[in-house]
Amino acid sequence: MGVIVGGRRVLIAAFAAALAGAGLTASPAGADSTVRIHDIQGAAHISPLNGQQVAQVPGVVTATASDGFWFEDPQPDRNRATAEGLFVRTDAQPTVATGDAVTVTGTVSEFRPDDIATNLTRTEITSPTLTVVSSDNSLPVTVIGKDRWPPRRTIKDNAPGDVETSDVFEPVTDGLDFWESLEGMRLEIDDAVAVGPTDSFGDVPVLARDGAGASVRTRRGGVAVRPHDFNPERLILSNRLADTPDVNVGDHFVDPVTGVLDYSIGNYKLLITEPAVRVADGPARETTRAPKQDELSIATLNVENLAATSPQAKFDQLAGLIVNNLKSPDLINVDELQDNSGSTDDGTVAADQTVAKLVAAIEAAGGPAYEWRAIDPQDKADGGWVSGNVRVGFLFRTDRGLNFVDRPGGDATTPTGVTNVDGQARLTLSPGRIDPGNAAFVDNRKPLAGEFTWRGERLIVVANDWRSKGLHARRYGCHDTCDQPLFGRFQPPALVTEDQRVAQATVVADFVQQIRAIDRDAHVVVAGQLNDYPWSPPLRALTDDTRLWNLSARLPLPERYTHVFDGNSHVLDHILLSTKLFVRPHEYDVVHVNAEYADQASDHDPTIVRITLS
Known part of the structure; x- marks a missing residue:
């Protein structure tokens, strides 16, 4: 970069006059010295002058960074489609200061952040030579x-x-x-x-x-x-x-x-x-009400990669949420729970220590003694934070009438099935994974089915953690395998992950249909992090033929969210009920305790339904 320091005038009015004076650097051969910033930007996402040399482009420095500065034309054109600001890449700490009026000569370039194809570009001037015309000018805004x-x-x-x-x-x-x-x-x-x-x-x-x-x-x-x-x-x-x-x-x-x-x-x-x-004038964290004596309470809870190696403060925060904000539900469908060694890639798949620490923290917070059922996955086969072996599971209390029906034999690769016992649907394995060998669940969490009884009533519950959209993962290098950004180069953005969720939804829907084929009045709950919206193809694939009722879809829109990403509030976590449960008196709630807060136990809000079932 070459720098020529001109007069240090205060008034921006002197800027235009100085441009007409002598002593400025000569324009390179072929460079246009009549170009303004709006000409470079153009009414498009790529500069019409991309790759060309420009000379003595005027503007006022509005901000500086370690590798360049932004400057803006204080005399804009009348075309609102053309931006009046531009970044000048110096590749070193710039010598100009905010408020300097400058002219810049260099090459127009388009910079694509991180060289990621789905990103838009930033229009820049590179290899610059610049002249400081005056200083301490007022800044356009x-x-x-x-x-x-x-x-x-x-x-x-x-x-x-x-x-x-x-x-x-x-x-x-x-x-x-x-x-x-x-x-x-x-x-x-x-x-x-x-x-x-x-x-x-x-x-x-x-x-x-x-x-x-x-x-x-x-x-x-x-x-x-x-x-x-x-x-x-x-x-x-x-x-x-x-x-x-x-x-x-x-x-x-x-x-x-x-x-x-x-x-x-x-x-x-x-x-x-x-x-x-x-x-700090935002709303306080929410608390749901405790269930009545005849209400069964079922919740979803994302614990965001909880492992035995996680800080005790995270266990305590989650426990406080369960006891104080969720009022110790009878059943919690847990997702994103990791193995005992967490991010350490040592072949560990068991999560008994992780669960034990969570259960102990709940009791220390004044909650009941919870039990746990899950299936340990195969090592590095279920996606997510791969070495952490995330899984779904059931956390439940038995002191109010809920009990788990154990039918042993379930493992990472053996599917559970549905059998007819005196006209009622029963699981062959409980807990058991649903079709774990299906291609829909390659490198992804397998759904877990469990059979419960509640004061004589029988329920089949399916816990889920479907393929993520990759919203957060884009920041860590997931691009070809994640959904494209909303403000990206390709429009509409490709929903790369959607087909896999549709396939996963189809598998779960088929399983629910097997239950209904035996007993149309079966009590079925499908819950968890389904990672898509109520109107999406995956959710439609789950509900179209199963007569499952999605409770989140029935919330008023201003309340319909469990997750906030880039400022968009949307629902990714769901509880669905079979018709026999849905017609019972019930109350559904998204408890906003996490997603809206910088200090959060998880990036998802829990959901809960209380069903009068006795």
């Missing part, structure tokens, strides 16, 4: 929710395929194009409200103006997804340039949040340039 309003429903339509080769660019209606039209610019978010907790990377999803105009707000301050609405109005605050605080859903900030708009890991992000200060 665009206020979201005042100067520009993001679309509220559509991320991208009317241009299927690779958006980088499309000639359709609609920033007024399409969120993907809207944020691209602001790429590199300095933005301000007034009255920002957090719609997701601060994640482990320091990212915070927000809405502008306290969510004014957002599609469907949850009752606790988030924003819910719908079949054709994944909330393009969300924007993620990044801590790359300044610190973000730990916030929860519904929290606000002391001052307006300001930064430059960038793109990484499948999302547009506002790189804040001043530390944000939290106003």
Whole structure:
């Protein structure tokens, strides 16, 4: 990088005059010296000048990073489709300062973060030579929710395929194009409200103006997804340039949040340039009511890779949640429980120590003595955190009338079946895995069936942890085998994982049909982390012919979520009841104690149903 320091004037009005003066670097052969930033950005996702040399492009430095800086034209054109900001890659700490008016000569390039094909690119100027024209200039800013309003429903339509080769660019209606039209610019978010907790990377999803105009707000301050609405109005605050605080859903900030708009890991992000200060005014964690004497309570609980090696604080947090927030359910369908050695790849598959520590923590928190049933998987055969050998299982208490029906013989590879005993459906193995050799469950958790009795009533329960969408895994290198990002290069994004969940749903549905073929009035519960939405093909494959009733689908939309990702509140954890159970008086609840909070025992909220069954 070459640097030429010009006059150090204060007034931005002197900037234009200085550009006309002598002493600037000569333009390289073939370089256009009349180009402005909006010409480089163009009304598209790829610069019309990509690969070309440009000279003496003017702008004011709005932010600096360790490898370059952002600058913005203080004299924008009247075309809102063309961004007025741009990143200049210096590959070293830049010598310019915020507020410097500069001219930049270099090569227009498109940088694809992490060289991941599904990511969009960031338009840049590389190999720059620059001139500082003046300093201490005021900074341009665009206020979201005042100067520009993001679309509220559509991320991208009317241009299927690779958006980088499309000639359709609609920033007024399409969120993907809207944020691209602001790429590199300095933005301000007034009255920002957090719609997701601060994640482990320091990212915070927000809405502008306290969510004014957002599609469907949850009752606790988030924003819910719908079949054709994944909330393009969300924007993620990044801590790359300044610190973000730990916030929860519904929290606000002391001052307006300001930064430059960038793109990484499948999302547009506002790189804040001043530390944000939290106003902790989000809602408190929820507590469900205790079951009545004649109510059977059944819950789902994701323990997020709990292993015997996990910190005792995590066991205590989960135990407190079970006892205090869930009121010690009769049956808990547990998923993401790891073996005794956790992430250590030593061939261990048993999880008895993990379970023992959890049961002890529950009792220490004032809860009842729980029992456990599960099947240890084969080593590294069930996906997830592979060496941890995650599995599903049943955690249950027997002091209120629930008992497990043991039929021994189940192991990792032997399927359980359904048999007819005096006109009633019985499992051949309890606990037993459902069709564990089926291709639908390769490198994935196998569903677990168990038979229970509750005060003379018999139930068959199926615990599940279906193929993940890979939402979090994208940050760790899962790209070809994960669903494509919502704000990605290819639209609509390919749901790479969906077919496997459809296949898994079909296997479970067939198993339920075997039960119904023997006893149409059988009490059947299918529960767990199904990793998809109520309207999705996998859930339809499970419910279309089984007469299973999905309780989450019957919640009001503002309450219908168990997980928050990038600020989208959506339901991935479900409890489904057979008709005979569904017609009994019941009450279903998602207990919001985890997903909305930076300090969480799991990234999923538990769900619970209380059924009058006596």
